[in-house]
Amino acid sequence: MxxxxxxxxxxxxxxxxxxxxxxxxxxxxxxxxxxxxxxxxxxxxxxxxxxxxxxxxxxxxxxKNWDEAISHYKILKEKYPSTANYWYKYGGALGMKAKSVNKFKALTMIDDVENAFLKAATLDKKHIDARWALVMLYIELPGIVGGSEKKAQKYAVELMELSKVDGYLAKGYIDEYFNRFKKAEANYIKAHEIGNSKTTFQKLYNLYLNKIKDKAKAKKLIEQFEK
The missing domain is CATH 1.10.10 (Arc Repressor Mutant, subunit A)
Known part of the structure; x- marks a missing residue:
């Protein structure tokens, strides 16, 4: 038996x-x-x-089944509360759900989203994605519910210490959001010079084409990148 x-x-x-x-x-x-x-x-x-x-x-x-994703990640972060990535994924799923519901419901979720990303960043001092999430969260949130360029810049600085490419991209993202296109261009150029990747190219190309609206610069960038 x-x-x-x-x-x-x-x-x-x-x-x-x-x-x-x-x-x-x-x-x-x-x-x-x-x-x-x-x-x-x-x-x-x-x-x-x-x-x-x-x-x-x-x-x-x-x-895009956000409730299901939240449920699975909640199990993970409760079983392993010291694992930063589980908190990051939980916060990400919460954040995406918040974007899919009405504004009143979304407001009730903001603290949980922020706390999850902050927990991930605290647990792992080198967690790049959590810091990117905080940059984007603080920039996109209205000031009345916690949005703050100062807070976003804090995590952009931390990204710069971890990865120059991500740091310049984050600073460029903040500048672009506030229509500071010349500063955004300078930051994206630095990111592209260091990274020379599809991501850095796309950020700079989109800025030229859609924000600065300089087709000549966009065309030149494509030619240089293809070489």
């Missing part, structure tokens, strides 16, 4: 592992719905499969 029990346990563990590996492969192929079925199988047999829960949260995020 004991032998049969052990055998059954081994079969279940193998099946769980197989489902997870297949689900992970499907996820990487952007086959989210198929991956979701397999990850759900994983947590049915092992409710503490943290990676499967995280993948389910990520899939819900891709599918």
């Amino acid at each position: 004991k032998f049969l029990f052990v055998l059954l346990c081994n079969i279940l563990l193998f099946s769980n592992s197989n489902d997870f590996e297949k689900g992970e492969l499907l996820y990487k192929q952007n086959k989210f719905q198929e991956a979701k079925v397999l990850f759900l199988n994983c947590i049915k047999s092992d409710p503490n499969n943290i990676k499967a829960i995280e993948y389910l949260g990520d899939i819900a995020g891709h599918q």
